[in-house]
Amino acid sequence: MPNRSHFNSAHRMMNRLRREGRSHSSAVRWTEPRVTYHLALRSDAAELLRALPTGSVQLAILDPPYNLDIAVWDRFGDYIGWAKEWLSELPRVLSDRGSAAVFGGFQFQAEKRGDLLEIMHFLRHKTPLRLVNLVVWNYSTGMGAHRFFANRHEEIAWFARTDKYFFDLDAVRQKFDKRTLQRYSRDKRLNRDNLLKGKNPGNVWRVERLSANSSERVGHPTQKPSELVSRLVRALSYPGSLVLDPFAGSGVTARVCIEEGRNSVVSDSDPRFPAYLKKQLAMVKEPRCPFVFLKDRGVSEFFKSV
Ligand SMILES: C[S@@+](CC[C@H](N)C(=O)[O-])C[C@H]1O[C@@H](n2cnc3c(N)ncnc32)[C@H](O)[C@@H]1O
Missing domain, CATH: 3.40.50.150 (Vaccinia Virus protein VP39)
Structure with a gap:
């Protein structure tokens, strides 16, 4: 069963901005x-x-x-x-x-x-x-x-x-434990940088x-x-x-x-x-x-x- 979040348009747009090195319009300098x-x-x-x-x-x-x-x-x-x-x-x-x-x-x-x-x-x-x-x-x-x-x-x-x-998600991400990080790192759909930064606290x-x-x-x-x-x-x-x-x-x-x-x-x-x-x-x-x-x-x- 695929992770449905990959079909979420807002989620895909955020990933595209990140790949292109651009910021979301809500970003504050x-x-x-x-x-x-x-x-x-x-x-x-x-x-x-x-x-x-x-x-x-x-x-x-x-x-x-x-x-x-x-x-x-x-x-x-x-x-x-x-x-x-x-x-x-x-x-x-x-x-x-x-x-x-x-x-x-x-x-x-x-x-x-x-x-x-x-x-x-x-x-x-x-x-x-x-x-x-x-x-x-x-x-x-x-x-x-x-x-x-x-x-x-x-x-x-x-x-x-x-x-x-x-919304600064990175400021509140929670680190994955080592075993979970290794397991998730094998999933090519997941972004490596975000995995290292940690998970959304929910x-x-x-x-x-x-x-x-x-x-x-x-x-x-x-x-x-x-x-x-x-x-x-x-x-x-x-x-x-x-x-x-x-x-x-x-x-x-x-x-x-x-x-x-x-x-x-x-x-x-x-x-x-x-x-x-x-x-x-x-x-x-x-x-x-x-x-x-x-x-x-x-x-x-x-x-x-x-
Ligand atoms: C739930 S407590 C807040 C606790 C606070 N968040 C904390 O972590 O310490 C609600 C507070 O609202 C204050 N309060 C009640 N009516 C108020 C009003 N009309 N204006 C300002 N403060 C009020 C009370 O004195 C009380 O300290």
Whole structure:
């Protein structure tokens, strides 16, 4: 049975461009940043988005409350009514090559109070954004269940501003083990360079949730593992571009951006946010380049620096 991907026209076109040494029209020529800038604010997400310049954001990482009642900030009567305040601003603030990655879960919601399903429906039908992938974040631990299959995943819905969205697959490829590489190398249809670079990680990401005593933990109840955030940052943004996280929680996105050489604007409405962020900054290891943290500055001042 032949691999059907060889008959996929987009796949064949990418292979042809590679053979001819040409780039896809979505390619971005970026230069290595000498310094990156980071702004952290305590702000309401919708207010922050309204203040951002048009086309300024390469990647928006959005991990809003899931509406599960796990904290005071996680309870909504009209979830989509609240969410559309910030969702509506996304098409304006994203660059033409830009993307939004929205975290959520829809498996918990018997009461139909609003969740990622409504967010995806809104983005698809009420905005020009296009769904590229639904990533399944899979982990091995969680609550037990007797009346349904125990939940072991959350979702990350990847929407792009246009069909020219930036995607750096090479930055997130996973190496083949030696035996698999030898076996695949015998298949003449497979591209040798890509085999050496590694495989596409696929859209099911096995990344364990942070354990209670994980060294990454800074005290936020729903902190995401940096491995998840860094895969998004490396694949959907490029060095020197701007990553936005308006539900920054523990501040992990700021740390990843410093380490990966992206600029960042991160904010959260929780008064504990500055304390969490301080702990994240203490964990920064090997920043890609020197960085400047702009404290107590407004959005317009930040954009004069970047
Ligand atoms: C799911 S958590 C984000 C966790 C974060 N991604 C991390 O890995 O640490 C959602 C966050 O949204 C914040 N939040 C809730 N409503 C908000 C609003 N209207 N504007 C900004 N932040 C809000 C909460 O304080 C909470 O920290």
